[in-house]
Structures are given as structure tokens and as C-alpha cells.
Amino acid sequence: MSERVIPGHRGGLITLGAADALWVELTTGSAVPTALAAFTCSPAGAQLGYVLLGGRVVTTVKAIGGQWSVPESEVRRAAAELNAVEMDRQDLVRIGPFRSAPKQEHMEETPLHWRRRIMRELQGDPERAARGEGGLPDYVAGIDWRRILVEETRGQAARSWWLPRAVVRLLDTAEHTERQWLQAAQTRQQREAVSEPPSHHRQARAAGGRETMSPDCPTAPLRRPYKGELQGHLYSALRRKPGTSRKVAGWTCAICRTAPAAVLDHCHEHGYVRAPVCHSCNTQERPDHLYSNDIRVANHYTRLFDTHTTDWLRHWHRCPGCRTRTTLPLPHLAAWTAHTACRPLRPTHHDPRSSRGRKPCGALRVSWTGSHNAPASCLLTVAVDFCPSGEHRVLAQVPYREAAERFGTWLTETAPAVAAAAGPDRLDGLPTQFRPVIADTSGEGLALF
Numbered sequence: 001m002s003e004r005v006i007p008g009h010r011g012g013l014i015t016l017g018a019a020d021a022l023w024v025e026l027t028t029g030s031a032v033p034t035a036l037a038a039f040t041c042s043p044a045g046a047q048l049g050y051v052l053l054g055g056r057v058v059t060t061v062k063a064i065g066g067q068w069s070v071p072e073s074e075v076r077r078a079a080a081e082l083n084a085v086e087m088d089r090q091d092l093v094r095i096g097p098f099r100s101a102p103k104q105e106h107m108e109e110t111p112l113h114w115r116r117r118i119m120r121e122l123q124g125d126p127e128r129a130a131r132g133e134g135g136l137p138d139y140v141a142g143i144d145w146r147r148i149l150v151e152e153t154r155g156q157a158a159r160s161w162w163l164p165r166a167v168v169r170l171l172d173t174a175e176h177t178e179r180q181w182l183q184a185a186q187t188r189q190q191r192e193a194v195s196e197p198p199s200h201h202r203q204a205r206a207a208g209g210r211e212t213m214s215p216d217c218p219t220a221p222l223r224r225p226y227k228g229e230l231q232g233h234l235y236s237a238l239r240r241k242p243g244t245s246r247k248v249a250g251w252t253c254a255i256c257r258t259a260p261a262a263v264l265d266h267c268h269e270h271g272y273v274r275a276p277v278c279h280s281c282n283t284q285e286r287p288d289h290l291y292s293n294d295i296r297v298a299n300h301y302t303r304l305f306d307t308h309t310t311d312w313l314r315h316w317h318r319c320p321g322c323r324t325r326t327t328l329p330l331p332h333l334a335a336w337t338a339h340t341a342c343r344p345l346r347p348t349h350h351d352p353r354s355s356r357g358r359k360p361c362g363a364l365r366v367s368w369t370g371s372h373n374a375p376a377s378c379l380l381t382v383a384v385d386f387c388p389s390g391e392h393r394v395l396a397q398v399p400y401r402e403a404a405e406r407f408g409t410w411l412t413e414t415a416p417a418v419a420a421a422a423g424p425d426r427l428d429g430l431p432t433q434f435r436p437v438i439a440d441t442s443g444e445g446l447a448l449f
Contacts (some may be wrong), residue, residue, distance in 0.1 A: 026079035038142035053078035055173035234268035270321030297364035338366035362387030
């Protein structure tokens with residue numbers, strides 16, 4: 001260790017090199033192997049304002065002279081948490097590669113994105129090789145995952161990679177913590193922007209240095225409300241049609257009805273366009289995927305299923321397939337089952353700051369096996385992560401058909417107007433050539449996205 005902690009500065013700021021040495025020294029006896037350059041090797045980036053160590057965010061500070069440093073106390077706290085993790089090397093979870101599926105945009109990705117990062121390194125990243133970085137190991141959250149990676153080979157070409165379940169949960173926690181930290185930082189920036197003088201809002205400079213006009217500028221283009229002009233159209237056909245983007249930009253968002261539309265929201269199960277929406281509503285509507293068949297039921301689902309229920313249900317039923325089936329796409333139905341149908345099952349903990357004295361613990365997660373194409377074998381599993389009474393605690397297992405029946409009953413009670421316009425006898429407006437449904441025979445439940 002070439003760089004040591006400054007004597008007499010326990011709990012103060014230390015350089016990144018000293019933090020690297022301290023991290024390795026404190027975690028020597030940890031069951032989870034740690035990285036030698038947790039603060040100075042990719043994906044760690046001090047300029048981002050934080051570094052991930054296990055499931056904890058360690059903030060970075062630019063000290064006098066432009067040198068980046070971190071609080072020693074936070075490094076010690078992260079090391080203590082990692083040392084407390086118990087790992088069974090025989091309890092493995094497959095992390096990839098999985099059967100290929102159509103790509104989906106991820107609007108809420110975190111810079112960590114550990115699964116994609118590990119897969120890119122294992123399968124070879126041509127971009128890194130071109131930059132001459134092929135020999136540099138890519139650590140994740142201060143963990144040397146290569147020392148615990150298990151590779152299985154079937155035949156000559158089929159390979160799969162596995163990590164201990166405790167490490168997978170730890171990295172999931174790191175990604176969850178990073179997302180919360182970034183959201184909090186974004187909220188602070190928005191508050192600071194609002195507190196600036198009005199002159200700063202009227203004329204702001206874009207990232208490229210160009211000046212942009214204020215939203216209330218009278219020369220802003222007029223946009224028309226969406227009135228179902230694209231109803232029954234297939235997204236795959238419209239996305240290839242010239243001028244579609246320009247046409248979308250001429251509408252206001254069909255959900256919030258205030259912001260300009262930017263993208264075409266569509267149903268991934270049936271392929272039909274729902275409506276043009278703004279980036280904000282599109283991000284809010286998208287399920288918060290952890291895996292291809294696993295959803296974190298985030299706070300935005302309260303708006304989707306509680307405060308603005310009718311608007312969102314009407315939007316989802318703009319897809320003729322969902323409207324005829326009187327249900328939702330599988331990811332949304334899974335989120336509704338966890339958020340609404342299984343709400344009484346979620347554990348709570350004492351919280352004096354809450355008006356009711358208690359708050360739901362942990363984070364809801366719902367996963368499924370199979371697909372909507374095989375409803376008899378499709379099963380939804382609702383669990384709670386980050387719960388003091390037991391991580392990944394399973395609350396319920398609900399068959400797909402039962403979830404769909406529960407949703408139908410709830411839809412009739414909650415949004416009768418939407419329910420009245422749905423059902424198998426409501427075929428008006430349904431295209432004559434319905435998009436064929438291809439059965440999922442892979443058995444992995446990964447063919448939805």
C-alpha cells in the first residue's frame with residue numbers, strides 16, 4: 001500500500017488512492033472479495049459526486065487544489081456493511097446470457113447497470129478494445145466479481161455465467177441505492193433552478209451552447225390535442241413511415257395534455273400505438289424493470305393506480321388488444337397485482353413521522369414465470385426487498401388468470417366508463433388484421449421485451 005490514511009485525520013477527507021488502500025485493508029476478511037482500485041478504476045467516477053461501495057453510496061468531494069477526496073468515515077461504514085454479508089458460494093443465480101429478445105428503451109437506467117457491464121466484459125467489448133482498455137478489469141461497486149464468477153459450459157458453444165445469490169442481492173441493492181441518490185440529486189437541482197431569478201428561465205443556454213427560448217415564449221409553435229388519429233395503427237409500421245416524428249411533435253401529450261408530445265407510446269404485447277406522449281409520461285408509464293420478467297414497484301405506481309387511475313386506464317386501453325381482453329399488458333398487470341391487490345399483505349413498520357404511525361417497509365417487487373400467451377402456466381410472485389424482517393420475503397403467488405379476474409372486478413368498480421368500453425363484445429375499431437400472437441415456448445419468460 002503506497003498511500004496511507006493521514007494520521008490524526010480519522011473521519012476526515014482522504015485521497016482516492018488512500019481510500020483504495022483503506023477499502024482493501026478493512027475488507028481483507030470479507031466473504032465477498034473486494035477490488036484493489038474501487039475508487040480509481042471503472043466504473044467508479046469521482047466527478048459524478050459519488051462512488052458505490054457494495055450497497056452504499058460514498059460521496060466524493062473536490063478539495064483545495066482540485067484533488068478529489070472522500071470521507072474516511074463513509075469508507076469505514078461501507079466496509080463494515082460489506083463484512084457483515086454472509087455468502088454461500090454454492091447458492092448461485094444465473095446472470096446471463098439469456099435468450100435474445102427485442103430491445104427496449106431504458107429511460108431510468110443507472111450508470112452502474114451491473115448486469116450489462118459484466119456481460120459486455122465477459123463477451124468482449126470492442127469499444128474498450130479499440131480504446132486500448134481491453135486488459136483493465138471492470139469492477140462493480142468495489143467488488144471483484146471475477147473471483148466468484150462461475151461459468152458453465154454445455155456442448156462447445158453454450159455458456160452461462162453465475163454469481164452467488166448474496167452478491168446478486170448486494171449489487172441489486174447498489175443499483176437501487178444509486179437510483180435513489182440520483183433522483184434526490186435531480187430534485188435538488190430542480191429546486192435550485194426554480195429559486196433562480198425569472199430572467200434565468202426566460203433565456204437559458206442548452207448543453208451545446210445554443211440559446212433556447214422560454215416555455216412561455218409567444219413564438220412557441222402551437223400544438224393540437226390528440227383525438228385518436230392513430231387508433232388501431234401498428235407501431236412497427238408507423239416507426240418506418242417518413243415524417244412520423246414530425247407529426248408526433250405536432251400534438252400535445254395525450255396523458256398530461258400540457259407538454260409537447262415526443263414519442264409514440266405503444267403496447268409491447270400487441271404492437272398497437274396507444275398515443276403520442278411526452279418523455280415524462282412515457283417514463284412514468286414504463287414498468288421499472290430489474291430483469292426482463294421482474295419489476296420493482298416504484299412510487300410512481302401510486303399515481304398510475306391511485307390518484308390518476310381513470311386517465312391511465314383509458315390510455316392503456318387505447319390498445320385494441322388490451323381493451324378487448326379487458327386487462328393490461330403482463331408487466332402492468334403484475335405491477336397492479338403487487339401494488340393494489342396485494343397491498344394488505346405488505347408488512348409495515350413503526351414510523352412516528354407518518355400520519356398513521358406506520359409505513360410500508362422495503363420495496364415491492366413482482367416477477368413472473370411464463371407469458372401472457374400461456375395464461376394457464378403464468379404465475380406472478382410478489383415479494384418485498386430491503387425488508388428488515390427478511391430480504392426478498394415472498395408475500396403471494398398469484399396465477400395470471402386470477403390476477404386478470406381481480407383486475408376486471410377492480411376496473412368495473414374503479415373506472416366504470418373504461419370498463420364499459422372494454423370486453424370481448426367491443427370489437428368496434430379493432431383492425432381486421434389483428435397482430436398474430438406467437439406463443440412463448442422458451443420457458444424462460446423473456447420474450448415480452
